[in-house]
Amino acid sequence: MPLVTAGIVSLVLAYMLSQFYRAFLAVMSPVLQDQLGATPGDLALSSGLWFIAFALMQIPVGQALDRYGPRRTCALMLALGGGGGATVFALATAPWHLHVALTLLGIGCAPVLMASYYILAREYPASAFGTLAGAVVGFGSLGNILGAAPLVWVIEAIDWRPTLWLLVAITLGVALMIARTVRDPARLGDDQPKGSLREILALRALWFILPLLAVNYAAAGAIRGLWAAPWLDQVFSADPRTIGNATLAMGLAMVLGNFLVGPAARIIGSLRRTILLFTAATIAVMAAMWLVPQPSLGLAVTLLALVGVSGAAYPLLMAHGRSFLPPHLVGRGVTFLNMFSIGGVGAMQFASRPVYYAAEAAYPPAQAFSMLWLFFLIPLVVGFLFYFRTPEARPDARPDA
Template sequence: MRVGIAALVLAYVLSQFYRAFLAVLSPVLAADIGATAENLASASGLWFLAFALMQIPVGEALDRIGPRLTTAGLLAMGGIGAAVFAMATGPGAINVAMVLIGMGCAPVLMAAYYIFARSFSPAVFGTLAGVVIGIGSLGNIAASLPLSLAVEAIGWRGAMWTLCIVTFVTAAAIWLLVRDPERVIHTSKGSLLDLLRMPALWPILIMMAACYAPAAGLRGLWAGPYLTDVFQADAERIGFVTLIMGLAMVAGNFAYGPLDRILGSRKWLVFGGNALAVACLLGLYAHPGGPGIMPVVLLAGVGFFGASFPMVMAHGRAFLPPHLIGRGVTLINLFGIGAAGIMQILTGRLHHALTPSATVINSAPPSTPYAALFAFYAALLTAGLVVYLLSKDRTD
């Protein structure tokens, strides 16, 4: 059980890497294959959407055939996607690669959560969920300064071929080491519709859709173009700032994990943390070209306070019947990842609409499109908090 979970955590490190690495590669991909910020926003959005659309069949597969076969088979597809990326000669190939990688990463975290929900006490689910994401966020860190150094040493294609090999090896380790929990025998089959008919889940689903997108979008994509356009940052500086944001997200995941037991509430922990994330986004909106380390501190604040994913998942898991655990956790995940993908595409279009072409004389500062992105994310998260006020608190 322990070595199997360790293999799943390693796979989740890769999943976190793949959702965040485009921010660091944006300058070199623009120079080598002509991929613009909008192209990469679409590619990142396709990763999230492919990941999200796979959640329904993944949930069914977890309940019916177990996490071992589900995860190993799909992660191997992610390895194929990494190979396609390494051979890309234009934005179209990047899109195909990101779809394959998104599909491959889709079952990883949910497989671990499925095992936790079936094999461990419900009281520690939130803590275990936070630990997995906290450790997995090392992939977020690897997709910052370490990736920029690797690109300098072996090139971006060499880095992607290395990741391709690591992904296939990890899939093989899951095949060999993961053990499926005992199946739940239930008189009624149950379905996704049974979950959607539960009123208690809906405010949590909406909150998941709102809370994950800002930190994921800024860290995974927009930090790179923002730092380049507004502060003329080079790849090393982008790697350093995204490293700080990644470390903040790791710390946030570990901090959220045990706090529900300390505070005796999941709802108000999630609400308070995300309200502080809104404050950081509004600070970035008000001062997008702020002096000194202010933008870095505020980006780190979004990462830290926005790391509520495992606690929102734990809140929703508390309402799930045992025979629908797999489909339940993947449904909650679908709302988070799917919304993040849609927001990547929408913010890409927003950025494009507010960025003047090279032939247009415009007096607006380069921070203008990024201020709009920060305002957009703040509004999204605020709307989620309003709906989340209707949720029912529940701890195990």
């Protein structure tokens, strides 16, 4: 099967939208606060609802991928949830409307990456999964970039509501493209077992991957999608354009990280050691952000970029977990793993809201955000320590196989 097909391209475009929708609140926070009265806490709740809705849909998405295939599952959910959520956002007049919109957007975006991974896992060699998964995330993460400075430019040019109506049209167009171009993998034979969640939970090799998977993306995802803009605004008095450029730098770094993890794993020759290396780097950067509450603006942007690069181990964690899944568990298995990852981000975003409010009441802005960085750092260290107990990937799934 060729590496690039029209169907894969359409799914990557859908994942670009997913990355955009999970991150665009960061640069829209000033205008949403001004026109809708949405506070950073409101936006933390809205953003958390995106991740929670996304995570809760993973089990039914896995069942739908196995039963109906990625084409129908992804096209229908993106059109109804994604298009519907963007419509509600465009019509919003109060903060709670954003909660509804982001919940619908989370549902609509829930199948897009897993549809790609399902096709990669079923149609390509296991040893190539990590690199291909990283490439999909890397190209899809361009949506993260579009949700930074380019979004600021568009909003400045046409205002935010017309921008959202444009996004409605784009989302529906991508859903139609998926329906027209994606080809479902061949169905497994009737002699194959159907698989269940109990079987997945019985795979002991996954037990020590899951804690790190639940927190690995939480810091980068939450900071880029939510806390970067308030930090730059309140601690550095940055204007919207500066915030857009800083989040653009972090978005570019996240794209770069996703393209680096595959080659790094091949050079190192081990998914496990590569994941440990990238996670250790994230821990070091987050520790620096905690210990240096008010760096210079240039150093702050550099630290954000380093979090983006080092926090890109997600495709390798998925590849490591996927290596232990038998064929009949691929659909349910990869979505179960993704549920832990995205659910962890959502839970951390929800929890970050009271942490931030408590720290804000007790400390000046710089120290309050320092406490927030510590909140993200501690679970990452715990997940990192658990991961040391994880066995190496199966031989046929290793990057040098």
